[in-house]
Amino acid sequence: MKLNQYETRKYSRIYSLGATRGELIVTNDDIAGPIDSSDEWIRQRTGIITRRRAGENQSLMDMSVSAAKEAISGAGIDPKQIGAVIFSTISHPYQTPSAATMLAELVGASPAPAFDISAACAGYCYGIAQADSLVRSGIAEYVLVVGAEKLSDFIDPTDRSISFLLADGAGAAIVGPSDEPGIAPTVWGSDGSHWSSVSMTHSLLEFRDGTSSWPTVRQDGQTVFRWAVWEMVKVAQQALDVAGIKADDLAALVPHQANMRIIDEMVKQLKLPEHVAVARDIANTGNTSAASVPLAMHQLLQDGTVKSGGLALQIGFGAGLAFAAQVVVLP
Helix, strand or coil: CCCCCCCCCCEEEEEEEEEEECCEEEEHHHHHHHHCCCHHHHHHHHCCCEEEECCCCCCHHHHHHHHHHHHHHHHCCCHHHEEEEEEECCCCCCCCCCHHHHHHHHCCCCCCCEEEECCHHHHHHHHHHHHHHHHHHCCCCEEEEEEEEEHHHHCCCCCCCCCCCECEEEEEEEEEEECCCCECCCEEEECHHHCCCEEECCCHHHHHCCCCCCCCEEECHHHHHHHHHHHHHHHHHHHHHHHCCCHHHCCEEEECCCCHHHHHHHHHHHCCCCCCEECCCHHHHCECHHHHHHHHHHHHHHCCCCCCCCEEEEEEEEHHHEEEEEEEECC
16 A cells, blocks of 8 residues: 655745734832832842733733734735644633634634644744644645743732743744755753642642632742753753754854843853844843743844844743754744
């Protein structure tokens, strides 16, 4: 028996990006009271000056559709050419059905296969890895990848471990075929020994049974900081190695916007030269989990800090603990 095969493609690349942030600008002074803190303490600990959160009538899907439509327009394709929709999020308010199927319908990509990824802050980079495989295998010509969060729905304003970091937004990318390498092999994995280091305070079952309050996000800050600083630098270096390049070859480093101190330490340990632009979108956007990498890359391109065609190392890491990194050509 002979089975027909898809027409494979050697390479893929990111064609375009889209971005939407929460419409509210929330200052440190706005949130310092309930955690008995101050603007100075939050800036020193995290590097955040303001964070963006969704307005009263701004949903996760609203932000995602806006970002996706920008990416589709930028790629110059018809939504019907999208062969798969991948939606990375931990804050979709429904266990089922997926956010991806609704997104596919709202942007005009139906009946494309659509599915969600729950890999928290690594979710977007996980999505890019899967989109790369789908395009190169010939299963899809173009893939829409979205990383989006409305984390303000899962914040305890009195929590001093992570609440002051979290923000809302959506980033989107179109991945499609390329004549030249555009996405290097992904270095990814997980460390379940730290499964509870970033987690929900309670399960939905406990909330249902009335034995707990609404579940919110919390973290063991010291554990996550040490893991991110020491282990993720190794992953970043592995991503450079499998791409066959050196740090000097990079135009940009786009890490997950978890904490400015983590970003600065990563830059130091990787010994990045001064010409490499480093995304520090966290200062005015906050930590948007799955949305942070595409939002940060979009900002670098939008303000002219980097140009299309340069090489960027993007790396996501967070709850799970899950991580993923790849070198990509800037769209």
